[in-house]
Amino acid sequence: MGPLVANGIITENTNLLLAFFIGIGFGFVLESSGFSSSRKLAGVFYGYDTVVLKVFFTAAITAMLGLLFMSLFGWVDLEQIYVNPTFLKSAIVGGVVMGAGFIMGGFCPGTSVCGASIGKIDAMVFVIGLFIGVYFFAFTYSWWEKLYKATPLGNIKVSDSLGLSDGIFALLLVVIAMGMFYVAEWAEKRFPREEY
């Protein structure tokens, strides 16, 4: 049955239209959760506001469990779902550069679009920064091409690389997330900060 577009249940154009509505849901939930505020987002790195950690991990395990159950019920064919390919070196180096950008800029790309949509000027400037970063990558691609394409591991799943079944790994991740939520609740009490 699912994914709908891969099985011809909806056309490619309908898929693009639905992308717009999925985006509306995405932006609405991000903004409602407070992700349009850079100081709220950055709070996770100082313990005063851990909304990022809670929303991010709750969303990841909800979608992960949803897909595993839908696959179990035969509602979705996981073989037709895109699994992001893993390029070990560029995933790490790119992630480190993004982490530095996160603590300096206070946003990530999705949240900056969201912040800009409600009038946050710092978010709009962050979006301009994104363009500068991507233009820089585009014009200097030959410098990075080797790193970008190094250590390709294919569309590998974390459960396979650990030698676990998907279900056991999912359970493990849920337990880890619960532990992090516990620490997050403790940290917010330990490092309170006045609202602004």
Add this chain to the structure above:
Amino acid sequence: MTTLSKEERSRRYLNPYLGGILLGLVLLMSNFISGRGLGASGAVKSVVGASIEAVNSNAAENSLFMAEFKASHQGGALNNWLVYEVLGVIVGGFLSGAFAGRLKLKVEHSPKITSVRRLAFALVGGALFGFGAQLARGCTSGAALSGMAVLSLGGFITMMAIFGTAFALAYFFRKLWI
């Protein structure tokens, strides 16, 4: 500036666990309908690719980046799933802000720093994030969140690299935030 108590202020945002479940359901629908996850930085790449193409229609012949960009954007640079999705994010964020009374032009920054300083770091941070997202083939939403939902090894690695680095550098940039 209205003064609200902490309770009143925090009540204006969704409970984070409820927000997370809703975000997870949006991501699940995205996978169920389109067979792919959410994203953001990919739309920036589409606009960048389209603009380079507009200025130089032969760009694909003398730029490897553009050659690979064209190969991965067969349906047209801007006629792309992520572009429509990010347009939706703008509308969705605006609607939520409008309902909650949060529409306001302002620079949000710690009282300890100036607006100019905040904007300078926002620009540098954005540039680093945009660059890093190209290298890692996606950002917090496209690589980390969506990757984790489909158990992609790279998604977990990128997530740990992003949050680990930000935690490790937090001390040096504390004046920006606390």
